[in-house]
Amino acid sequence: MSKGRDSSMPQNTANMKVVEGSYAVAHAVMCCRPDVISAYPITPQTHIVENLSQLVADGELDSTFLTVDSEFSALSVLVGSTACGGRGYSSTTSQGLALMYEVLYNVSGMRLPIVMTVANRALGAPLNIWNDQQDSIGARDVGWLQIYVENVQEAVDTTLQAYKIAEDPEIRTPIMVCMDGFILTHVYEPVELLDKEKAREFLPDFKPASILDPNNPLTFGAFADPSTYTEFRYQQFAAHQKALEKIEEVARDFQKAFGRYYGGLLDSYHAEDAEVVLIAMGSVVGTIKDAIDEMRAEGIKVGLIKLRCYRPFPVAALRKALAGAKVIAVVEKDVSIGNEAGLVTDLKAAFYNTDIRIPIIGFAAGLGGRDITIKDIKKITEKALAAEKGIECEFEFLDLRKEIL
């Protein structure tokens, strides 16, 4: 656990620059030295790939940048280049991620360690270009690791960490680095950009054991019948379990090299002595921390678990971090139409077979880009305090405008 709000702040403010989130991520990708970048434009991801193509055009980044006919092809190109031993990068969001769906399973099943930024955005219909996290939460079962970031600096740092995790021979699993669309992709913040040489020391060249090579002809993507298919899935599952340690280890290695740490699987803020513990992912964490500061000043014992890693779902770490809470309120920007939402159902399941019996309530918040305010967080906290005495509503849509229904 980090101690509080300052642990993620850059140590050396002299190196900080005020840049757009998308530029900061593009710069981080450059420091990861991808061989091939393949992407299709979709708001709010576009600035990332525009910046990358400019870095290539200016000779600052030696990558092959491919403009393709669809998100489906964007990720498919990386299947070929990664199988040939190249480091690959893509970025997408929302409808684009949905269009990639079939390829997502293919990439993870073929154990291709691709890193992709997801600039989280709502899905249509109705068409909506603003931020929520329905896109990547909906893709929770596709076999990719998923890390959600709170701010631009964390997006930068997690991009570098992501390659190190994905390419580890024991993991060999693709990663989505999920950052809230517009809120983080289009914000200008002071950021310490990565140093190319330090990044190179941290992340060695990509050297996979098996590649497409005429000197050693191998078959990639054979079909597996019922006698072997289960074992392929089991191995992916086992790699995710190993990733629980690897993500924490890489976060600590990063801290040693760069001085910044955001938690590996999760982080906490005033959670240790809290009665009400909120849990959330992504940029809303910043708002929640502000709300907690205000509520703490009023004497309310409220804290936060910031979940970074949603896949693999860090069951043991969550049990440990939340064991002392009297009530838990999940604030998440997604909904599983038909049954609550991703994080709240996963969290309930994590506690079911334990002695821990903490009331858990869930809120679908910020859908389609609706602001989540400090006032909203206070309201959620009040509801959580009430739920401690008995749950009236297990799951609800925050800030629902009943007058327009």
Add this chain to the structure above:
Amino acid sequence: MERSLLAPGHRACAGCAMPTTIRLVLDAAGPNTIVVSPTGCLEVTTTPFPESAWCVPWIHSLFENAAAVASGVEVMLKRRGQDTNVVVIGGDGSTFDIGMGSNSGMFERGHKVLYVCYDNEAYMNTGVQRSGSTPFCVHTTTTPSGSESLGNPRPKKDMPAIALAHGVPYVATASVAYPVDLRRKVKEALKTNGPSYIQVNAPCITGWTFDAGTMIELARLAVETGLWPLIEYVNGELVSVKKIRRPKPVEDYLRVQGRYKHLFKKADGGDILKQIKALADRNIAKFNLVD
């Protein structure tokens, strides 16, 4: 001939043109080749894990993305300065229909990739459903003949013309029945500095229903009737056609296939045969097949 780069023991049907086509393509391309294949009969008959019939590096990803995967392979080889052939081998369903977007992208980006379509004119792996490549009046399981139907109501999509419209510098048709021609075309295509497309007529015994021993004869008849012209375009110019001395009647080709059987039972079948003959005549005139 040296050892084939497609090992025996694959699971394709006896009388299938696909493995023969692959062998001819690999003979011409040689071992310094990476093959990308979409989902289909080829993939399920040659790569049941943990076995593989492929003696060159081979990758299958999905049904509709082989050209995109091949693009990724090609750019990585280029980055390394590695001079290795990149060849897609896929069926007509992936080529004409579901993979069209990915093919279009690969063509217009100009990757040095040879795309070989073994064209058996329907979705055979899933049980003989109509594809965009299925010819006029063919019986398939989704365009069945019946009292109100003469089979597929639409003509075959002109995929070589679509490739040409992209400015693909080498476009040819070929046939499993003309192995020397096919091998030459593969070699020509691989010399091309850019994308190339070869569409190979490849009869499917299950979908077309014919006597297994006559596969090559049947493919030859397609050429000799004018229904499958063997043509070759370089930089948009028609540079060669396989001449036909005396075109054979289209009935000779149609009558021996189960997929056309209904035409010979129908009262108005004769009219349809005339329309199919007109398609052959149009090819003969367009490509000047008969001297």
